[in-house]
Amino acid sequence: MNSIELKNLTVRYREGIAIENINLEIHHPSFVTIMGPNGAGKTTLLKAIMGMVPYEGEIKIMGKNPKEGKKVIGYLPQRERINTNVPVTVKDVVLMPLVSNVRGVKKEHVDKAKEVLKMVNMIGYWNRRFDALSGGQQQRILFARTLVTDPDILILDEPFSATDVKTKTSLIHLLHSFKKEKTILIVIHDINPLVECTDYVLLLKKKVLGFGMVKDVITEKNMERLYGTRVPVIKTPETCYVVGGDRHV
Template sequence: MIEIQNLSVKYDSQIALENINLKLEHPSLLVIMGPNGAGKTTLLKSILGLVEYEGKIKIFGKEPEESRNIIGYMPQRDRVNTNIPLKVKDVVLMPLLSRYYFGIRLEDVKNAKRALERVGMLHYWDKNFSSLSGGEQQRVFLARVLAQSSKILILDEPFSATDVATKMKMAGILHKLKREKTIIIVTHDVNPLVECTDKLLLLRKRVIAFGDVMDVLNEENMEKLYGVKVPIVRRENVCYVLGGDVHVHH
């Protein structure tokens, strides 16, 4: 479980987050949406213990700094130096290298292969990473996080540079993963995840709304969030954002 109480973050005198409160059960999937500058990445970094904050954050009863070994983090626009001729296997194994002085264990190789298999990329094991498309690279980055066998996955814009087919593939992978892991995703496009999301957080420095998708995803809340009208379509027990990718700058 992740529990956040009265969380506030300031950069110099600028408020980045103000009085955030939420609880998340384990395992589950939380989607965070909001305009640019809304504090989404700051919230992720607070959970990771990478920024100074006021308030309380407990991850399975521990402080963020004590919980990093159970969290896998996929940052926004993750990059690999393409001047170095890395293979896909090198990218996935990279975080595991730092754990041991004596190189990679056989168990790590197995975990890396299993993770690539889960994202449908095992046959790229020996391929040059730089030869992959943007969407394929994102799937390798997701495999890299999965290979760490973390209880909690934090993904910042995992769908950037991906086409619709890749988005749907990745959403399917995350749907299966949420049975065993807690997943927190920042995204501008909630539609691929609508049917597997347990909780939706609309964030604009403060909590605009937090709860079940059907309760939170409505035109009134979206207008509060983005400052413009965003049509919502409801079909049976599912609702979608018309136009899908909401990316409003402020």
């Protein structure tokens, strides 16, 4: 079964076309890593899949349209806007996708929120103010929040931007453990820590420049087409690693 199907997907902003004629079939479950330079349309593609921006073409999520299909998606945006004028606690943030107001919180919601906070090693922060945490700690809480609804599909837009090596490694480990049950779409600038988990790489620069297995798609030729500069690639018998690459975070 396909978790995501895109046919002739185009998104236009007033300034021009952000993504053009994207055709894609993503099998469920699978781990898809999306790469591309700044402004390539990566965030736009993810938003279109969830029906958050007007689009042309056809989108199916688990066979349904984005409005219906997005219920099975856990989304971690590139930049999160949590209103910190009010003192929101960690538990409030994680419970957000489950309940619309505090009075609707049930024991099963609390249990689930605690379970996902344990997964990201943040259970000790349950009653802490979200805005008083460090950037990396906030990122782990937001990661937990994407898991709280048990989504079939995880969509993560540069999820490791504020995390240190240890946090990043443990989050990747966690993602690896979901590989057999979820479709994971992850936008990342440095693919190296993900080459072992990645089933397919999508190279995006307004259009799809490549889609396939790491060893087939991560080539010096493709990296140069993608980034417009020479990027060395190291090949091992099993896979490939990018040297340098495009890292704006």
